[in-house]
Amino acid sequence: MQQLIERVNSQVTNFKVEDWFIFKMAILIVGAIIGCSFSDTCKKLRPLLIIVWVCAFTYIILRIFILEESPLKLEK
Numbered sequence: 430m431q432q433l434i435e436r437v438n439s440q441v442t443n444f445k446v447e448d449w450f451i452f453k454m455a456i457l458i459v460g461a462i463i464g465c466s467f468s469d470t471c472k473k474l475r476p477l478l479i480i481v482w483v484c485a486f487t488y489i490i491l492r493i494f495i496l497e498e499s500p501l502k503l504e505k
Contacts, residue, residue, distance in 0.1 A: 440493045448492055455485035 444452070462478050465471045 437493055451485050452489050458482040
């Protein structure tokens with residue numbers, strides 16, 4: 430478990446602005462999904478939010494455990 434924590438910490442230190450944006454977006458979407466469960470008007474948005482969250486979460490997991498470098502090449 431200690432090795433896992435050390436690996437995650439070392440990978441998170443290499444996060445770029447885009448990676449932090451996707452990470453924070455995933456956290457905010459979790460709150461929106463929870464909030465949608467209490468409101469009848471936004472229950473139609475919940476499937477879309479879940480799909481976006483799964484995509485963001487998958488990217489973060491891939492970025493931490495598989496990819497050594499961010500695949501987002503936004504800097505020129």
